[in-house]
Amino acid sequence: MSVPYEEIDTPALIVDLDTVAANIAEMAGVMARNGVRLRPHIKTHKMPEIARLQLEAGAAGITCAKLGEAEVMADAGCDDILLAFPLWGRPKLERIAALRERARVRVSLDSVEVAEGLGGVGGASPDDPIEVFVEVDTGLHRLGRPPGVPTAELVAAVRKVPGVSVAGLLTHAGHSYRSTSLDELRAVAEREVTDLTETAELCGGELEISVGSTPTSRFGAAVPGVTEIRPGTYVFNDATMIRLGVATEATAAARVLTTVIARPAPDRFVVDAGSKSLTSDGAGTPGWIMVAGRPELSMRFLSEEHGIGRCAAETAGPEIGERLELIPSHACPVSNLFDTAYGVRGGRLDHELAVAARGKVR
Amino acid sequence: MSVPYEEIDTPALIVDLDTVAANIAEMAGVMARNGVRLRPHIKTHKMPEIARLQLEAGAAGITCAKLGEAEVMADAGCDDILLAFPLWGRPKLERIAALRERARVRVSLDSVEVAEGLGGVGGASPDDPIEVFVEVDTGLHRLGRPPGVPTAELVAAVRKVPGVSVAGLLTHAGHSYRSTSLDELRAVAEREVTDLTETAELCGGELEISVGSTPTSRFGAAVPGVTEIRPGTYVFNDATMIRLGVATEATAAARVLTTVIARPAPDRFVVDAGSKSLTSDGAGTPGWIMVAGRPELSMRFLSEEHGIGRCAAETAGPEIGERLELIPSHACPVSNLFDTAYGVRGGRLDHELAVAARGKVR
Structure with a gap:
């Protein structure tokens, strides 16, 4: 063999297995020392074998972007999945209902419309609501409302949707990729956690604070209030991570x-x-x-x-x-x-x- | 169904079949009116069904970039393939030898080193040489030597390699994508054919003149000397083709x-x-x-x-x-x-x- x-x-995609193991151990160590749960995004590797290495090293679960990815990972034994993407439409709602039969699945969203769809899926009820993360725009200007009152209003509206339960706030600081120094990265990481924790206070109740992105993860883990971090790229790294100094x-x-x-x-x-x-x-x-x-x-x-x-x-x-x-x-x-x-x-x-x-x- | x-x-990739049929017929018509062979590059669609439509509409054969693509298309009945990429290394040389058993396969190159590898493949001999196109750099600065003496010298050297026969000159005017008007496109198309025909005269002997790129194809077909055109994108088109006006x-x-x-x-x-x-x-x-x-x-x-x-x-x-x-x-x-x-x-x-x-x- x-x-x-x-x-x-x-051409071939080659993966150095010793380096992967070291990268997984290093990030797991950072999170363990800070008492933060690690939920790596599997989009970087898309390989069940590597997801299992991450879970064996202590990851609390995994993050996926697509239902199809989550289904593959559930087939491979991953039983705690955050699907960090707003799901829309009957075919996908039927698939998430089926997926919930065999794994803990939580999803992210940034609208009442998407919450209403999710609340109607099979199995989602007041007794077994589907848990959602409300996405917050901390600067990438992709999904989410700004932190503070706009997000707190959205959380209040989503909490009224039958069959849905708000588990936490979530953001992705993709704008950190534009940083030119580690100090800038640290500032972005601190800002995203602070934005979310302050917003959570406005919302009331216990909320998870989930942030992610490889450049900010090691800094964000040290910021009080964060409960979960979702880096993806750290497992392989790339020329962008080298340029950013991480x-x-x-x-x-x-x-x-x-x-x-x-x-x-x-x-x-x-x-x-x-x-x-x-x-x-x-x-x-x-x-x-x-x-x-x-x-x-x-x-x-x-x-x-x-x-x-x-x-x-x-x-x-x-x-x-x-x-x-x-x-x-x-x-x-x-x-x-x-x-x-x-x-x-x-x-x-x-x-x-x-x-x-x-x-x-x- | x-x-x-x-x-x-x-998300889904959707293909309007009536538009595809019209695009195929239009380009086939341009080539037929000009007496030029059409050898579409299948990289745009990668679908055997569409390659068959192109052949049924009169294409002389197809162009592929990768051996794996050529193998798939041969499986689908394509029996005249130009592999427009320099092949290197034992695994690929063994595969091209096998492919030659079931299809006419010609390949492009821009070095004696690659020619020597090809000349040594199973089946390539003075009686059954592997036919090659020598690639010319008409402005993209990717593969090939400049037109004129540098290419003529390369052709002379490749002709000395046992088991190899030079079938023609080939270029891809990818630099045409930077054009800002149809006049510019026409000028690039005329230049690439002229560059190749003048170089062919220096080389002596009968040589095919093979050019390609969707933006230049309709103009290039009208230029005396061209024998074969290899557009790919025309079958689907895209926002870049719309911007270019074609x-x-x-x-x-x-x-x-x-x-x-x-x-x-x-x-x-x-x-x-x-x-x-x-x-x-x-x-x-x-x-x-x-x-x-x-x-x-x-x-x-x-x-x-x-x-x-x-x-x-x-x-x-x-x-x-x-x-x-x-x-x-x-x-x-x-x-x-x-x-x-x-x-x-x-x-x-x-x-x-x-x-x-x-x-x-x-």
């Missing part, structure tokens, strides 16, 4: 293994992985994709199947047939592009991992 | 059907499709993603599962539960994100199409 790394054909090349566990297939000009090399393996996330920003161990090489642009790299014309540069490991700009959508990943350990292929929750668009 | 369009759950909303056959799942602010709506359904291609450029039939709505940004849209605060805007059709910025990588597409006709679901060549990274 264990074949040499050199025999993996390219990861290093050594902790970047997921890479796209490529082969140089052309050297059309002295300052140009082309590898066999493009946006169909790496996505276009972050395209064009400096250092968006890193060539592991080769700081003298950088990526210029991607087309679907080609990665066009830059090397100094006065050096020999990589040769045709040479293999390079690319650290993606954003790891999460990359796992969605591969049916299987190669788990490597000590430079050898250990085993293949099924990306079983890949492509679960619904 | 035929269920109403309203019952398709979202498509309209009416000819945009592939859309992502979404549901509005939140209205967190008067000027903001959120749909249930993000970069995991639409990719990040073109992110942030004006009009990158279009909301079909709703010019008053635009898309602000995507996260993986959310599409954040803008509406005028003084209007009612779309309601939660309303369905919107998004025209992707770039259709080709979108088909790679769905296992199945919904073929619709006259506003009803006609049948599902398997995206059988999805995810063929190798």
Whole structure:
């Protein structure tokens, strides 16, 4: 089974299993020391095997974005799932009712309309209400109302919907990705928890305070009031986390293994992985994709199947047939592009991992 | 089997079958009138059913980017395939040898090193050489040497490799996507054909002249010397083709059907499709993603599962539960994100199409 790394054909998603284990242990340790529950978002890996490693290391449950992901993870034995997405429409409401039969499932929302749909699903009743998190906009301007009175009013309205129970407040500080220093990250993390705890006081009652995002997680865990943190990317890390200062090349566990297939000009090399393996996330920003161990090489642009790299014309540069490991700009959508990943350990292929929750668009 | 369009759950890739048929017929007509062979690139749809429609409409064969795509299309009966990518390494060379047993397969390259690998594959011999196209860089600066002497020297060197026969010159004018007028597109199309025909004269012998890209195809077909054109996107079109002036909303056959799942602010709506359904291609450029039939709505940004849209605060805007059709910025990588597409006709679901060549990274 264990074949040499050199025999993996390219492009391939490779995952260093020792690095994954270390990343999981490190984040679990941070949360344990702070007495905060860890509920990792599985969108980064989409692999049941890695979700199980996270749970074995002490995670309280998992976060999913899509019903299809949650179904795959429930099949794999995950029995405590936060579905952090507003569900709408009969097919999805029927599926969540079925999922509730075999796992504890809570969902997030930011409207009374979505709450009313959820309250009507099979099984949701005053005796067995569906637990929801109300999403708060702490600066990303995606979902949610602003903290304070606007959210407190929404919580009050959702509490009136039959079959629904408000379990907590939730936010995702995706705007933290724009930070330029660790101090800025810390400030965003402190702000998001404070925004939610202050809003919870307006709401009254016991409410969970659930925040998430890898860059803010280690800071947010130390802020009084937070009960649950939902990072995703930390398990693999990526070039964006390295740029933000919360990861290093050594902790970047997921890479796209490529082969140089052309050297059309002295300052140009082309590898066999493009946006169909790496996505276009972050395209064009400096250092968006890193060539592991080769700081003298950088990526210029991607087309679907080609990665066009830059090397100094006065050096020999990589040769045709040479293999390079690319650290993606954003790891999460990359796992969605591969049916299987190669788990490597000590430079050898250990085993293949099924990306079983890949492509679960619904 | 035929269920109403309203019952398709979202997000979903929908393909209007009548529009696809019209797009296929139109491009086939342009090529037939000009006496040029059409060899569509299947990367746009990745669906054997649509490849068959293209062949039935007169295409001489198909173009693929990956061996895995070519294998799927050969399974579906395509027996004349141009694999427009330099192949490297034993596993791929063994696969191409096997593929040559059941289809005419030609490949492109831009180096002697790749030619030497191909010349050594099973079946490639002086009696049965593997036919290659030498790629020329007409301005994209991806693969290939510049036209003229640099390419002629490469052709001479490749011709000396045992087991390889040079069938023609090939280019992809991807730089045409930066054009701002039809005149510019025409100029790029004329330039690429002229570059190749002049280079072919330096090379001597009969050489095919193969060019491709949807924006330049209709212009390139009229330029003397071109023998084969390889557009891909024309079958579906997308917002980029509309911006370039070579498509309209009416000819945009592939859309992502979404549901509005939140209205967190008067000027903001959120749909249930993000970069995991639409990719990040073109992110942030004006009009990158279009909301079909709703010019008053635009898309602000995507996260993986959310599409954040803008509406005028003084209007009612779309309601939660309303369905919107998004025209992707770039259709080709979108088909790679769905296992199945919904073929619709006259506003009803006609049948599902398997995206059988999805995810063929190798």
